[in-house]
Amino acid sequence: MSIDAEIGFTADVIRDPSRFVGRTELIRNCILAINSPTGLISVFGKRGVGKSSLLRQLQQMALGEYTLARHAGLGNLIPSKPRTYLTVYYACDSMISNGKELLSRLCNDQNPEDGLLRLVPNDGKEIVEFTRSKEVSAGADLKVINWGAKGVESSKYARIVPDDIVQTFGNFVEAVVAHQVKGRMKRDALLIILDEFDVIENKDGIGSLIKSLTTPDVKFAVCGIGRDLSDLIHDHASVERLIEQGVLPVRPMPASESEAIITTASELFKGAVRFEPGVASKIADIGQGYPYFVQLVGKQCINELNARCTDLVDDDVLNKVLDDLKTGKAFPALESAYQLAIGSSSDRQLLLHLLAEQETEQPRSDEIGRVVLKNTRQLAEELDIQYIDQLMPRLVDKRYGPVLESIPERRGTYEFVNPVLRQYIRLRAL
């Protein structure tokens, strides 16, 4: 019988606390941030490093569900009466061009479990309590099971002000706080979580907007790709006083945590899969601190087990996965990103490999992934790569990824936009 790889490994955001591995320091900071009455929470880090998964755990804790924190040995940090919230979770997209549009999206989001609109009281709408995790102690949130006959917009309690989205949003939030947060659920506040915040095109003024909307009853958490808060909120000076607590930089995982993803998976498989000693650390090493890669490799190992009708992940299975990776067969999504970047040029392919393999000069954590073109130039010339400067533009062109982003303040320096793709290129054969 074949084994369902998803039981132990997933490429998806981790919502279930029992699947969430490591990150003790960040969980600690989550507890502190959630329990401080005002303040903005910001989560940032590289692509695929585990931001959204952390955010979903933050959401759990905001609902009063602290099993993860207890398992991480942080029980002593949980206040006897933790601050509890109702939550809104919204993932931004690049069609949102500015702060006002963001508010408008929030006011119209019909997601029945995560949207703001679900909480706005109106006649006819049916809202029930539900829990986001299997834990018995799980904190309840609210979801809509029936939007009512009058349609989703009609709200008796929150006035829509034509052409004034800031005011409308304010009215919505006020109604939610009065009727649902305090009234129905007796919670302390509303937590509005905004993921993929980095993709909003024009972030001018968003900081001061968030500041003006933040009160002891309403807290925001923003999350996205970036090196620090200023990558997410350009006018960060306006939120400076809000961020004493709640700065959550998500860095690559230490090897021990990557290994723990395998251990956790093997527990989740409940004995249906075994891992030969030593394999976990090899997979962790392949992942280079990126849990996404560990999950992908793990998943692929299970697929290989199914092909072989065995249940032991050993070196042989792992090597087969790595061989498939080398020839572009194992990970279709990464492979197509790779192919798109190189186009049909074998010179560009070689150049990309040289760049991916370049040792990073300063191994400072925020510079992981940076490469300097001139350091590769000589080697490239020795290998007879022609016209380097004509090969580069495609690699930084949005239409083809981009794989690389040039660092404006340092000429000739580039950063791999997706560190997982960089690692993939390193492991892939030319």
Ligand SMILES: Nc1ncnc2c1ncn2[C@@H]1O[C@H](COP(=O)(O)OP(=O)(O)OP(=O)(O)O)[C@@H](O)[C@H]1O
């Ligand atoms: N703490 C964790 N334990 C186990 N797996 C994790 C953990 N964090 C992240 N992952 C895995 O890593 C992958 C990426 O996670 P996630 O989507 O949370 O990252 P992200 O930083 O939000 O990515 P993106 O930049 O693409 O939005 C997923 O496969 C997820 O299952």
Ligand SMILES: [Mg+2]
């Ligand atoms: Mg994410």
